[in-house]
Structures are given as C-alpha cells and as structure tokens.
Amino acid sequence: MQPVLLVILGPTASGKTALSLKLAEEFGGEIVSCDSVAVYREFEIGTAKPTKEERQRIRHHLIDVAAPSEEFTAGDYSRMARQAIADIQQRGRLPIVVGGTGLYLRALIEGLFEGPQRSEQLRIRLRRKADQRTVAHLHRVLERLDPEAATRIHPNDTPKLIRAIEVCLLAGERLTAMWDKGRDPLTGFRICRIGLEPPRNDLYARINARCVAMFESGLVEETRRLLTAYQSPDFVSTADPRPVARVMGSLGYKQAVQLLHGELSQQIAILEAQQGHRNYAKRQLTWFRRESDVRWFAAFGDDPQLQREVAELVTEHQGRAEEPFERMLVGDVSEDLSPRTGAQDDISEEDASSADHL
C-alpha cells in the first residue's frame, strides 16, 4: 500500500514549525521545508528557519541548500524535495512537508508543465522593453504569440507576461499548448494535508510580535554583515563586484537594508516589515484555500489541543493506509473481527490495475 506523505500548510507565523516537530517526534518523521527563502544559506534571523537545536533533534531537508547569490526556482525545489522525500521513504520514516510557499508546494505535489527553464538574458531584454514602452506592450506581444494565454494573464501582470513570452520564444510553441500536455505530479503517496488557519487577529498579532523579535535579535546586524558579501536587489550597481542576493529583497531584509541606507527609521522599518508579513499571510491563505483535501484547523500549531487532534488524524490516516480495504468492507463484514482476512478477494478492478505499476 502507498506510504503516507504528511503536508502541513499555513500562513507565516501560524506555528507550522512547532506542529511539524511534534509530529515528527511522535511518528518518526523527517521534515521537508517548503519555503522559498529558507533554502538560502547565511540568511538566518529574517527567514524564521527552525533553530539549530530543532534541526539537530529532527532531520530537516531543503533548508540551506542554495547559496544566497544562486537563482533558485520552483523547478529546483520540486526536484530536490522529491528526492528528499524518496530518501526519507526509503529509510522507513514519515516525510512531513511543511509549506508556506504555495507555488513550491504545488510544483512538488502537482508538478510543473514541461517547459523551458528561465533565461536571464531574455528576461532582461523583455524587462527593458516593458520599462521603455508600457506593460501593455508585453501583453500585445503575448497576444501575437499565444492569444489564449493573453486572455488568461492580466495585462498588468509583468512577471507572468514575461514568463509566458519567454516560454513561447524558447520552446517555439504556444504556452497554452504546453499547458495542455499536463503536469508531472508526485505519485506513490497518500497525501494527508493539514491546514492551519488561526483567527486572523491573533495571527496578525503574532506576526507583529515576531517582526519586533527579529529586529531585537539582530536582523539589522545580520543584514549589515551580509551586505559585505552581497548586494541587495533594490540597490544594485553594475560597478559593484559583489553578487546580488535576491533574498535580500525579501520581507524583513528589505526593510533592514533600507534602514541601513538611511531611508527608514528603525520604527518605520519594523512597521513596514510587519505590514508586509501581514499582507503575505493573507495571500498565503487565499492560495491554500484552493488546495484540495485540506483538513483545516482554526488554531496555532503550538496549541497542545490542536496537536492532539492532528496526531489522531494522522494515526487514522496511517491506519487506513495500512488497511486499505477495511473501510470498504465495513458494511459486509461488520461482525467479522478481523476484516483483513478475505479482503483480498474484494479488490476492485481499478485497484488491481493501479497496483500493477508498484
């Protein structure tokens, strides 16, 4: 029977880390982080990675896997995370994906379409074009290359227009045609999705407090240190030999950089970082709400009551994975105390065929 893959998703500061550690301990699991900034090394305080102690206690994957100056993408994430999950599975342990980055999670579970990787040169040209003329120009270009894609992408959405044009040009094929070929989903697992959605006001209060804590524990000093080796995407200079680190533009670091440039007072920097995180949390929630088969919990991940409930759910899910036919047979053999006996005969055609490629 297919092994279980546990997925914990929720907005920033909802307690995913606490819950995942608890579950990993209880079920003998390893954690696969799904966070587009935690993949970068050297950036610590602002990324809210699990602590060193936590990472010693429970094995973590997909954290610190890229150099700050590296371009890391959803495709890279998907490939590496799948490898990590396969390894964990092989060790006989429970893989627990802990996600905050919706696109990465979707790339991991549902896959991406078969398309060309991004081309920095092409992007630079397109972006320049967008600056010179108007955004509407890019949309017109896409209209010519792929009218259907142009219908689906809003004329103001520059990054998506650029990717669409890039794909058409590089592949010599329409983007929508490539979409139609489908994705490459992750197979071989029974996925159990746990969603965390604490009351909005409480979540916002936690986000605010966490931002303050980040600044108090040295976010600005860390940023100053990092700035000696990398430059921020918001203050690039071509004459500067330091490589650009895109993470430097992410929430918290962005404000710390502005503070160091004297554009912001400490107080305003904190307020803006808080605001950015709150807005981000809201976007995450609308993304996750669309995710299918999520069991939602209206509490924080560190809440003991919630942890108990989730643990129960996971146990139930695992049980079902090990005794897949029990549920189907309850009606027929309810008096039978060992429903597993004889269950084999009742395998349906679909199950029999899907068992073939195991």
Next chain:
RNA sequence: GCACCGGUCGCCAAGUGGCUAAGGCACGAGCCUGCAAAGCUCGUAUCGCCGGUUCGACUCCGGCCCGGUGCU
C-alpha cells in the same frame, strides 16, 4: 476670553452649489503551471452636529461641539 486655521471611509488626503464625492494606505475577497516573502485583479464613505439660504448644499450663512495655532 479674543483671533485665525481646520474638521470628508479605520488612517492620510483631493474636491465642486447640481453627472453615481478623486486617489493612496489599511481591511476584505480573489488570481497564480520555473524570480512567488514576487507580481496582479476586484470591493468598501454621503462629507463634525443643529438650523437657515436655495429648485438643489459636502460645498454659502449662523450657532454649537472638537482639534491646532496665535494674542492679551
């Protein structure tokens, strides 16, 4: 006490005697197929209170209340 300035959505803020009172932020809803902690879309007020002038007032007049500034 007197004088002046100001009171427009949760905040900032335009505005006109008469189309359905700009915009920004927040907030809410939503999008998302390799930069995603990014980018984008949509939604939300009857203008401090009372009275008057007027065909018609948020806009004009008077009084009151509140905030700011100045003065004896």
